Amino acid sequence: MRNTWLAVAVWLCIAVPARADQPVPRVEVQGSAQDRDEKSYRAMLAGMDVFEKNRGLAPAASLRFKVFPRHAGVSMDGLVVQIVGERTGMPVPLAADQSFTLPQDANAAGADAMVRFNRQAGSLAWRADVRSPGVPANARRLGDLLLECKVAMAGDLVAYVHHPINMLITKMEDPCRTLPINLFYFADRPVFSVTLVSGNRRRILPAALLHGPAAPLMPGHEDWIFLRERVYTVKFKSLYDEGWPDDTLLQFDYMDDDT
Amino acid sequence: MKPIWRYIAPLVLAGCAATGNGAVRTLTQERAAQAIVVGTSTRADIAAAFGTASVTTFANGYELWLYQVGYAKAVDSVPYVNLVVSSADNKRELSILFDRNGVVKKYQLRE
Numbered sequence: 001m002r003n004t005w006l007a008v009a010v011w012l013c014i015a016v017p018a019r020a021d022q023p024v025p026r027v028e029v030q031g032s033a034q035d036r037d038e039k040s041y042r043a044m045l046a047g048m049d050v051f052e053k054n055r056g057l058a059p060a061a062s063l064r065f066k067v068f069p070r071h072a073g074v075s076m077d078g079l080v081v082q083i084v085g086e087r088t089g090m091p092v093p094l095a096a097d098q099s100f101t102l103p104q105d106a107n108a109a110g111a112d113a114m115v116r117f118n119r120q121a122g123s124l125a126w127r128a129d130v131r132s133p134g135v136p137a138n139a140r141r142l143g144d145l146l147l148e149c150k151v152a153m154a155g156d157l158v159a160y161v162h163h164p165i166n167m168l169i170t171k172m173e174d175p176c177r178t179l180p181i182n183l184f185y186f187a188d189r190p191v192f193s194v195t196l197v198s199g200n201r202r203r204i205l206p207a208a209l210l211h212g213p214a215a216p217l218m219p220g221h222e223d224w225i226f227l228r229e230r231v232y233t234v235k236f237k238s239l240y241d242e243g244w245p246d247d248t249l250l251q252f253d254y255m256d257d258d259t
Numbered sequence: 260m261k262p263i264w265r266y267i268a269p270l271v272l273a274g275c276a277a278t279g280n281g282a283v284r285t286l287t288q289e290r291a292a293q294a295i296v297v298g299t300s301t302r303a304d305i306a307a308a309f310g311t312a313s314v315t316t317f318a319n320g321y322e323l324w325l326y327q328v329g330y331a332k333a334v335d336s337v338p339y340v341n342l343v344v345s346s347a348d349n350k351r352e353l354s355i356l357f358d359r360n361g362v363v364k365k366y367q368l369r370e
Contacts, residue, residue, distance in 0.1 A: 208347035215336040229317040
């Protein structure tokens with residue numbers, strides 16, 4: 001059994017790193033309706049359902065979805081998002097920080113509608129954004145981040161190599177908590193260091209968990225490389241095994257902060 | 260058929276070699292503060308003190324130099340191997356951030 005899990009995790013780790021090629025700047029082209037950056041509305045509803053079922057991780061938190069530029073040349077000005085089905089066209093209000101919430105619409109879900117941006121496919125990195133009140137501006141809460149991972153898996157938000165085993169992992173009951181998944185988070189600004197803080201307990205995260213792998217193998221399948229200076233990874237399984245609670249804060253020391 | 264280890268082994272061996280000249284192995288916070296002066300020390304100063312680092316250059320013009328004792332970060336990108344060993348397990352590392360002018364902006368000795 002252990003070998004089976006190892007094999008599964010191996011494939012996932014193959015999928016996550018990518019190659020060290022310099023990101024190629026791209027000129028943004030408005031794609032046709034069939035070539036827009038979009039996600040399944042039904043899958044995102046499943047992500048919202050996972051959020052509700054796991055509210056214990058972050059009892060007072062709210063869920064939003066958020067997009068980031070995936071390549072140089074992707075303009076975030078004039079971004080428009082809609083729920084689009086064969087007979088559905090529903091605008092979705094987009095906040096200034098490119099975050100949004102989705103309404104529950106049974107007709108759209110039944111019609112295989114898509115959540116579609118007016119950008120070419122592969123232009124955007126999609127993430128869940130779970131925020132508990134009272135968290136300092138320079139910090140994120142561990143339980144919020146775990147919940148973001150669970151929503152991202154259920155909602156099929158994150159770009160990855162669509163090998164059958166990887167796809168299977170994303171549909172498992174709780175891959176974020178039980179497998180060594182490398183989900184890349186974006187800090188609000190370029191980050192130099194991250195420190196775990198829980199009461200008097202403190203630990204600096206190792207550099208290996210910041211800024212992504214040194215030599216990504218498949219950059220075309222990755223959605224984080226363009227924002228590398230903001231990227232960090234959280235190994236939930238080991239942290240929870242070591243007794244770090246949901247209320248643990250990840251405190252960011254940003255590159256441009258004064259020392 | 261050539262075994263995959265024929266190709267991976269050199270990468271692993273390279274990853275096992277700690278970066279730099281070995282000075283970080285015994286570096287203390289006090290000695291780090293003497294050797295690294297924020298706002299003053301340059302890339303040349305740091306290279307002279309600690310040797311060749313693993314370098315990450317960012318789009319914002321900043322540069323991160325990383326000295327790791329144990330596995331170098333490169334090993335984290337090697338398929339299969341990255342499940343057995345990880346530079347995240349290293350107990351000691353020195354991170355130095357240079358600003359756009361090549362002067363130390365921040366540093367951190369993790370031990």
